[in-house]
Amino acid sequence: MAETPETADQYFERYREIIPDYPAFLEALSQPLPLYFRLNTLKVRDPSPVMEGLSRQGFRVEPVPQVPWFFRVEPREFSLGNTEEYYLGLIYPMTLSSSLPVYALEPRPGELILDLCAAPGSKTTQIAQHTEDQAVIVANDRRLDRITALVANLRRLGIACVVTTVYRGEQYPLEVSFDKVLVDAPCSGEGRYRRGYEGELLFQKEGRTNLSGIQKGLIVRAYDLLKPGGILVYSTCTINPEENEAVVDYLLRKRQAELLDWEAPLPSHPGLTEWAGRPFHPHLVKAKRFYAHEIEAVGFFVAKLRRVA
Amino acid sequence: MKGKNRKKLDPQATWPRLIPEEEREEILRYLENRFGIPPEIFNSYEFLATAKNYWLFVRTPHLRALEKLRIQTAGLLFLRKVSGYLKPTTAALQRFGVYARRGILDLDRYTLDRLRLEKKIPFTCSLEPGYVILRCEGKIWGCGLYLPEKLISYLP
Ligand SMILES: C[S@@+](CC[C@H](N)C(=O)[O-])C[C@H]1O[C@@H](n2cnc3c(N)ncnc32)[C@H](O)[C@@H]1O
Numbered sequence: 001m002a003e004t005p006e007t008a009d010q011y012f013e014r015y016r017e018i019i020p021d022y023p024a025f026l027e028a029l030s031q032p033l034p035l036y037f038r039l040n041t042l043k044v045r046d047p048s049p050v051m052e053g054l055s056r057q058g059f060r061v062e063p064v065p066q067v068p069w070f071f072r073v074e075p076r077e078f079s080l081g082n083t084e085e086y087y088l089g090l091i092y093p094m095t096l097s098s099s100l101p102v103y104a105l106e107p108r109p110g111e112l113i114l115d116l117c118a119a120p121g122s123k124t125t126q127i128a129q130h131t132e133d134q135a136v137i138v139a140n141d142r143r144l145d146r147i148t149a150l151v152a153n154l155r156r157l158g159i160a161c162v163v164t165t166v167y168r169g170e171q172y173p174l175e176v177s178f179d180k181v182l183v184d185a186p187c188s189g190e191g192r193y194r195r196g197y198e199g200e201l202l203f204q205k206e207g208r209t210n211l212s213g214i215q216k217g218l219i220v221r222a223y224d225l226l227k228p229g230g231i232l233v234y235s236t237c238t239i240n241p242e243e244n245e246a247v248v249d250y251l252l253r254k255r256q257a258e259l260l261d262w263e264a265p266l267p268s269h270p271g272l273t274e275w276a277g278r279p280f281h282p283h284l285v286k287a288k289r290f291y292a293h294e295i296e297a298v299g300f301f302v303a304k305l306r307r308v309a
Numbered sequence: 310m311k312g313k314n315r316k317k318l319d320p321q322a323t324w325p326r327l328i329p330e331e332e333r334e335e336i337l338r339y340l341e342n343r344f345g346i347p348p349e350i351f352n353s354y355e356f357l358a359t360a361k362n363y364w365l366f367v368r369t370p371h372l373r374a375l376e377k378l379r380i381q382t383a384g385l386l387f388l389r390k391v392s393g394y395l396k397p398t399t400a401a402l403q404r405f406g407v408y409a410r411r412g413i414l415d416l417d418r419y420t421l422d423r424l425r426l427e428k429k430i431p432f433t434c435s436l437e438p439g440y441v442i443l444r445c446e447g448k449i450w451g452c453g454l455y456l457p458e459k460l461i462s463y464l465p
Contacts (some may be wrong), residue, residue, distance in 0.1 A: 042404065043403065043404060043407075049447065049448070084448075088403060088448060088449075088450065089400075089403055089404075090448075110369075112369075112371050133367060134353060134367055135367075136367055136369045136371055136375070138375070138378065144381075147381055151381065151382050154382075154385065155385065155386065155400045156400070158385065158400055158401075158403055158404025158405075159385060160354060160364075160365040160366055160367060160384045160385040160387075160404075161366070161367035161384070162382075162384070163366075163375060163378065163380050163382070163383045163384075164380060164381040164382045164383075165378050165379065165380055165381060166379075166381055167379075173377065173378065175374075175377040175378075176371075176374050176375060176377055176378060
């Protein structure tokens with residue numbers, strides 16, 4: 001007998017207790033995702049010609065006051081990928097919250113940084129921009145086709161500080177140690193769900209594979225790739241505690257890592273210290289949850305850790 | 310336009326070699342002579358070489374360590390050696406062309422569109438023949454080749 005597919009409302013019901021202002025959350029799911037881009041300051045400092053160019057093409061563009069170099073665009077149904085500004089590498093379309101892991105990472109010029117799950121490169125290019133193209137970034141993804149897309153983005157933005165590799169993250173060679181590692185993990189993508197739009201079935205399809213297992217493998221390897229005292233940022237765009245707090249909790253039990261506070265430019269909620277009757281390490285309150293309806297972007301989870309030993 | 314300029318990556322790619330000082334000087338001299346780009350702009354970068362290409366990569370003491378990785382690409386494809394001449398890539402000019410003081414061709418919108426469409430158009434200007442920076446309405450588009458009475462586009 002065929003099961004009737006679960007509706008979004010039924011699916012998210014399991015998070016009713018943890019999502020603040022749950023009715024507002026459900027309400028937001030009916031809106032298409034807002035559209036944003038990052039200005040590529042490696043090529044332009046002054047946003048006015050870009051804003052003017054885009055408005056000539058029918059876009060309304062507003063800077064996001066809390067997050068430097070990010071702009072919100074309407075109509076959100078249009079694609080920025082066909083504009084001249086995109087072609088010339090002046091802009092990088094990405095959701096606003098996708099900038100958060102790089103805020104936690106605080107990359108600096110000269111640092112050796114690994115972006116373990118990097119394609120198509122929104123965060124890699126943001127790190128490059130943040131460090132004026134002067135950090136050394138290794139951008140890895142297990143899929144060659146996705147690395148090809150990342151390389152096209154690097155070329156488009158004019159970035160020279162990136163090396164690209166194609167390894168399974170869990171088996172990344174241990175010969176090189178890094179100052180910082182970003183794990184923007186493959187996830188069920190619940191945070192990007194909107195009714196009838198992109199992401200519709202993702203959480204139902206991928207929810208059945210063992211994502212949590214893959215994520216645990218990635219976070220432990222990321223830790224092992226750090227120099228002592230090095231910084232690890234773990235992020236996902238899902239609400240699911242099994243893919244978030246449970247993964248970080250697993251690392252804390254396997255390795256000597258400590259959770260760190262960090263300052264986020266958007267409103268957040270503390271990480272959970274308990275889920276489905278299972279307690280997590282109390283320091284998980286230092287992780288941050290970002291909900292779609294509060295930040296008007298894709299929902300995110302970000303944890304910042306330090307390698308102790 | 311999205312995805313159009315994607316090239317196949319070489320899965321067998323190996324690390325490009327770090328070039329000797331004289332070769333670097335040669336590159337910097339070319340960029341200065343042809344485009345007036347001051348050499349200091351590249352103080353924090355290395356040039357790495359493969360058979361026919363030069364790549365721009367951030368200067369780092371970690372280069373040796375990184376060579377242990379099996380890589381797909383390192384840095385930005387910057388110059389190509391084309392029949393004995395150096396040809397800057399469009400990506401290089403889009404990023405560093407703002408520092409240029411000569412070798413710049415300002416095109417009106419109509420001529421740019423025509424050039425992009427036809428790839429090669431009849432054209433006369435006062436510039437020395439050779440590679441040029443294509444600019445339109447203040448924005449740098451990339452690399453072209455000016456030869457007596459014609460202009461060739463290398464825009465992707
Ligand atoms: C959330 S996406 C990354 C988005 C990217 N960080 C950005 O900001 O543009 C997750 C990526 O992980 C890659 N991936 C999946 N499993 C992996 C593994 N075992 N090792 C490395 N990368 C993996 C996927 O191909 C996908 O590109």
